[in-house]
Each structure stands twice: as structure tokens, then as C-alpha cells.
Amino acid sequence: MSVKLQAPLGGSVELSPANTASNYTLTVPARTGNVAVDGPAFYGHLGSNQSVTSSVATKVQINVEVFDTASCFNNTGSTVGSIPAYAFLPNVAGYYQVNYSVYSLNAMNAMSARLYKNGSVYAWNEAYGGGSYSSSAGNSILVYLNGTTDYVELYCAITGTSPAFFGRVDLTYFSASLIRAA
Amino acid sequence: MTLYDKIIALYPELTTQDFITVITLQNDSDGKGDYIKEWNHPTLPRPTEEQLA
Numbered sequence: 034m035s036v037k038l039q040a041p042l043g044g045s046v047e048l049s050p051a052n053t054a055s056n057y058t059l060t061v062p063a064r065t066g067n068v069a070v071d072g073p074a075f076y077g078h079l080g081s082n083q084s085v086t087s088s089v090a091t092k093v094q095i096n097v098e099v100f101d102t103a104s105c106f107n108n109t110g111s112t113v114g115s116i117p118a119y120a121f122l123p124n125v126a127g128y129y130q131v132n133y134s135v136y137s138l139n140a141m142n143a144m145s146a147r148l149y150k151n152g153s154v155y156a157w158n159e160a161y162g163g164g165s166y167s168s169s170a171g172n173s174i175l176v177y178l179n180g181t182t183d184y185v186e187l188y189c190a191i192t193g194t195s196p197a198f199f200g201r202v203d204l205t206y207f208s209a210s211l212i213r214a215a
Numbered sequence: 216m217t218l219y220d221k222i223i224a225l226y227p228e229l230t231t232q233d234f235i236t237v238i239t240l241q242n243d244s245d246g247k248g249d250y251i252k253e254w255n256h257p258t259l260p261r262p263t264e265e266q267l268a
Binding site for chain 2: 143
């Protein structure tokens with residue numbers, strides 16, 4: 034048995050239980066708001082080391098998808114549909130938890146991992162190596178994305194000799210998931 | 216010589232901090248190479264294309 038809620042525009046939302054012989058309780062909180070269901074989520078990483086120029090903020094080529102539930106991440110070097118290269122452009126408006134980390138392959142002086150939203154810096158994190166150590170820079174942050182045109186990308190700048198991003202699943206990665214619909 | 220090297224050769228007084236606070240060099244990993252994304256140095260003018268050639 035399901036419950037169908039009629040919408041003013043003529044459509045409907047149907048609440049339908051899973052087909053099970055057991056009893057379950059869904060408790061709805063006593064508050065007003067929207068429910069986020071099956072929002073877009075992706076996780077990708079740099080597949081191989083990426084050499085870069087010292088002190089140049091370079092887009093990290095997140096080319097390996099671990100998962101991409103709604104096909105909203107582009108893991109190629111060219112625009113696909115409306116999604117820029119190596120960018121996440123979700124199709125559901127809301128607030129997204131974005132996580133990223135870039136690891137320096139070689140010893141460096143300084144590095145900064147930068148989250149870009151629509152081509153401009155949104156968040157920035159730095160690490161220092163004094164020329165003797167490698168390290169990583171990253172962040173975990175909330176971003177509002179409008180579900181139509183907003184997108185995020187990962188850039189990083191390393192100052193040092195032979196700068197490069199370490200291409201490994203656990204070291205240089207980028208992920209996002211919807212936590213609250215608009 | 217990289218874009219960074221050319222700028223440093225032109226303005227040897229620039230520091231690492233300048234490339235964090237007032238100058239952004241960027242590469243969009245699209246095959247088009249490095250470029251000056253932003254130049255907000257308070258005293259040094261943005262290099263011309265001729266100077267960077």
C-alpha cells in the first residue's frame with residue numbers, strides 16, 4: 034500500500050514502502066524542511082603523477098572515478114555536456130560536502146590546494162615543506178551548488194624543485210556529496 | 216623557460232608570498248599552458264605579451 038500526495042501543479046509524490054515481511058518505523062522530525070534523497074555523490078582520484086610548473090595553480094587531473102552516482106563528475110580533460118574538465122557539476126540544487134587533498138610527490142617549499150567554484154577560488158589551504166619535505170594540503174568544506182550551472186574544480190600550486198602531484202587513490206583525491214537539498 | 220621563470224627574470228624582487236597574495240599563475244590542464252590569471256601587485260605592472268615572449 035502506498036500514499037500518493039497530489040501536487041498543486043498536477044503531479045504527485047508517492048510514498049511507497051519496501052516489499053518486506055518485517056515492520057519498520059520511519060520517524061519524521063518535527064520540523065519544516067526538505068528531504069534530501071539519493072543526491073549526487075562522487076569520489077575520484079589522480080591516477081598517475083602529474084608534473085606541474087612551480088608556483089602555478091594547476092587544475093588537478095582527477096581522472097579516476099571510484100564512484101559517480103549521478104554522472105555529475107567529468108573525469109576527462111575535455112568538457113562533457115556542460116561539465117568542464119575534471120569538474121563536478123551536480124544536477125540537484127543544494128548544499129554539498131566537498132573534500133579534497135593533494136599530496137606533493139617531491140619535497141617542496143610550499144603548496145596550496147584550492148577549491149574553485151565557477152572558476153574562482155572558493156577555499157584555500159596551504160602546507161609547507163621548507164624545501165626538505167613533501168606534504169599534503171586539503172580541506173573539507175560545505176558549498177552551495179545550484180543544480181544547473183554551478184561547478185567545483187580542484188587546483189593546486191606547489192613551489193619547489195620538480196613539483197608534481199602524487200597520483201594515488203589515498204593521497205590526491207576529490208569528492209562531494211549532497212547533504213541538504215535547497 | 217617557464218612563465219614563472221620569465222616573470223622572475225623580469226621582476227627578481229618578487230617573493231614566494233607575492234605568488235600567493237597578489238599574483239596568480241594558472242594552468243587549466245587543457246593543453247593551453249600557464250597564464251597569468253590575476254595580477255594585483257601594488258607597484259609592479261603586469262608584464263606585457265612582448266616581455267613574456
